[in-house]
Amino acid sequence: MPNTTTRDTVILGSGCAGLTAAIYAARANLKPLVLEGHEPGGQLSITTLVENFPGWPEGVQGPELIERMKQQAVRFGAELKMAQLVSADLSKHPYELNLGAGKDPIHTRTLIIASGASARWLGLPSEQALIGHGVSSCATCDGFFASGKEIAVIGGGDSAMEEALFLTRFATKVTLINRTDHFRASRIMMERATAHASIQLLSSTVVEEVLGVEEKEVRCLRLRNVKTGERTELPVSFMFLGIGHTPNAKPFHGQLDLDADGYILTHGNVFVTHNGKDVPGIFACGDIQDRRYRQAITAAATGCMAALEAEKFLEDHGR
Ligand code: NDP
Secondary structure (H helix, E strand, O other): OOOOOEEEEEEEOOOHHHHHHHHHHHHOOOOOEEEOOOOOOHHHHHOOEEOOOOOOOOOEEHHHHHHHHHHHHHHOOOEEEOOOOOEEEOOOOOEEEEOOOOOOOEEEEEEEEOOOEEEOOOOOHHHHHOEOOOEEOOHHHHHHHHOOOEEEEEOOOHHHHHHHHHHOOOOOEEEEEOOOOOOOOOHHHHHHHHHOOOEEEEOOEEEEEEEOOOOOOOOEEEEEEOOOOOEEEEOOOEEEEOOOEEEOOHHHEOOEOEOOOOOEOEEOOOEEEEOOEEEEEEEEOHHHOOOOOOOHHHHHHHHHHHHHHHHHHHHHHOO
């Protein structure tokens, strides 16, 4: 017998944005259902020390911050479910959410999209073949395995700097490889990385191949200097990716307006559109719609806004 209950509010994603939305929606008695998604806890759950979240003068570990937000949301009545949205039908209201074969669809009057953005890969076949065998996008998860080894980190932004600095706890040498000679990282992170004795910066360099596929463990990177064309090999046991993120908006292609890279376009912070027209009762918050700030605090802020707008929508349209 299919479950035909219609929810007031469903929240997609359990990162900082989704959980803040859940806290607000739960306190407004909307009994939100949070679908935790394929990366529960979002980016903060794979981060180490968060030093810039207000109220934590000594910093706080990302996973701890997320765990506390979860507890806060549950305390007020949010329901968390380990599930992932496969497709959505936004053509009729209440909206229909499908969680895959054999699972009942969920209907909801309001939808808060906080599904974030996932770590990017280079896309090399050798890289893909060695994921979990020395290739990783999560320094926090896999750093320990790099103990006593020489490793590489790819990227020139804050993520790459943060990963490189974190990995110096384990690795004997970290080579940071950036594809241009322009580093996007903030000054403070850049200074910390360049000042560290175990970190070596390699700019204008791309990875052409990860060697070690036959042995099923990374042993070397084949590199090319994009300015000189010179090819070299760098012996390393691990390659960590820190090259940014891809928005998790696939179920909404063709149903909501997205930018060229697939981020959901919003106006008024959290309102979404389709063909330029507002879509009633759907709100987007956090990294799925924010390419500019992408901070825990801004994700939390838009999560709050999305929940307040969902509450207002339900009041205006009768619950
Ligand atoms: P960014 O988009 O800032 O940087 C991505 C980096 O990866 C760039 O150097 C980019 O190079 C490179 N890159 C992208 N695609 C490829 C590719 N296919 N091959 C090789 N290199 C590639 O992403 P981040 O994740 O670093 O940062 C995102 C946001 O989060 C920023 O606003 C940042 O400040 C913030 N952040 C803050 C932290 C903190 O304060 N502690 C920690 C982590 C992130 P190119 O420049 O050539 O495009």
